Amino acid sequence: MAHRRPPAVTPGGTAAATSSGTAAVIGAGIGGLLAASALSKMFRNVVVLERDTLPQTATTRRCVPQANHVHALLASGQAAMEDLLPGFVDELLDLGAIAGDALADIRWVVDGQRLARGASGIPGILASRSLIEWQMRQRIERLPNVRILDRSDVIGLRGDRKAVSGVNMQRQPIGSTELVPADFVVDSTGRSSRSVTWLGRLGFRPPPESQLAVDVSYATRHFLLDASALGGDSGIGMAPGPSNPRSGFMGRQEDGTWIVTLAGYGNDVPPLDADGFLEFTKSFPTPDMHDALAAAQALDEGVRYRIPTTIRRHYSADDLPPNYVPFADGICSFNPIYGQGMSVAAVEATILRDCLQSSTADLTRQFVRKANRCIDAAWNLTVDNDLRIPSVPGQRSLRVRLAGAYASRLDRAAAVDPAVGSAFLRVTHLLDRPRKLFRPTTVLRVLLADLTRTR
Structure with missing residues (x-):
């Protein structure tokens, strides 16, 4: 597999081609690739800049050590990826990925309770992170207006508070600094995102952060x-x-x-x-x-x-230039045991595409507002559960304590009622908001299960 030829650049100067209609994505992980897919539908040119050397096969790469571990592709992530890249899930299956029902084909034990088995209608996919990223890169590289440059380390932004005009990039091994002009920039460099530092140099304040020492x-x-x-x-x-x-x-x-x-x-x-x-x-x-x-x-x-910690950066449009957005783990780095990262990134990519298609005016403000809703739901879900763990430090508010007490009852009910287990998995797969677990029909099933167990 050969990577697409990058746009010609002159050291320390400007691109040989005009920057009009060009978007730059920093990072060629799953989030960056999905962002490139979304941007490719509206920009004439999209360039993806990755500091790592991209492998020619579905193998773990140096800058993604977490790829060695289990990765979950939640149902919401599957739907979003399929929306952006039609046929992608079938391509994974053709390469050997395992498909099944999230409740009928996987044995779940939640806080000591074995969930009752049954058909949930929630599709599950088992595949390595390396396979998912590699196949996605094959799809993105076939897009005629997208170019991927590996061994390209972005070290800063060009521009001011009014707008970003491009990124400063060094080719590896370290050479002279080159300018990659861009009309829109997405930072998808993950948990180690340097957006806060880069934006600080342009005069922006750091966003508020929430952290949990998991x-x-x-x-x-x-x-x-x-x-x-x-x-x-x-x-x-x-x-x-x-x-x-x-x-x-x-x-x-x-x-x-x-x-x-x-x-x-x-x-x-x-x-x-x-x-x-x-x-x-x-x-x-x-x-x-x-x-x-x-x-x-x-x-x-x-x-x-x-x-050591999960991090939620609470960006607002006031913290960002109007043509720059942080993305995926750069906004929120979740506890990986819940398997939300890839799927939240995929949903964010569909939000970015929809914002672009509706209007390019005030794009950053639209994206941040809508992405925050998606991220907050996933973040609160995991934080609430982590705060049920005695060793995790943090304030247990009345809401958190009540949610934890209800979660324990829900777990017990799911052990005898597959409908409760399905409702629970729909929330963990980010198909439904957590409030759906408090619908009268679900609460009644939880109470009935409690009564049945105490008889």
Whole structure:
């Protein structure tokens, strides 16, 4: 696979082609690629700048170490990706991705409660992060007005408070600084986004931030399992809760192997050695994962990753030039055990496209307002659950305590009523807002389940 030829630039000067109608995306991860897809529908030229060396196959790359671990493509993310790139999900399936029903084909244990099985109608996809990104890059590279430049490190912005006129970029290995002119810029460089620093140089104040010191460590290994190990199920998910803060997921991958990621809060760091890794799974409320791994063949020594804090940057249009937007993890970096990152980025990309199609006037203000609604729903969902974990520091407001108490009842109800489990998964897949769990029909099912269990 050859990357598209970049637009000609002269060192320290201007692009050989006019910058009129050009959008620049910083970062060629999943968020950046989806943003490029959205922008390609309205701009004559889109250039994607990536500091990493992009691989020619579906492999993990240096700047995305988290790609070694389990990644979830939620139903909302699938729908958004399919909206932007029609046929994309079928392409993943053709490459070996596993499709199934999120409740019927995956065993879920939530805070010690095994969810009752049933058809939820929520589509699930299991595939490696590397495969998803690689196939997406194939699609984006085929767009005639999009160019991807790897080994291109953006080091700052050109412009002022009125507008950004382009980005300063250094080709790797480090050479002279080059200007890439642009009429619109998206920063999709992820959790390590330098937007706050860059915008500060243009005179903008830093946005307010919310942080939660989750201190989550997770460890991942790959295995070979007998085809009948899970009786045809494609995965096991152990979700954390106050009674057992440990979590894990085990799922089939496109190459026939199984990926297992284990996670713990604070000092509860999952071991990587074979005995310790297996022993960690023994502490889960049900023996499914432990029993499957006890008979599995390990394929690697495993890798570990740690997220000390989750971060929500509360950008407003007043914090940004009118033609510049931060994007995806640059706005909000979630606790990865909930698997929201790719899907929220995909939804943001559809919002960006819709804002562009409705009007280019006040584009940044429109995007920030609408993206914040999507992000806030996902952020509050995970923060509320993390604050149920005793080791996570933070203020437990009355709302959080009441939500936690109801969540415990909901988990117990989902163990006997698949309809409650389906409603719960629709929220975690970001198809419904959390308030849907408080609809009278769902509350009644929760109360009836409680009465049934106490008899």
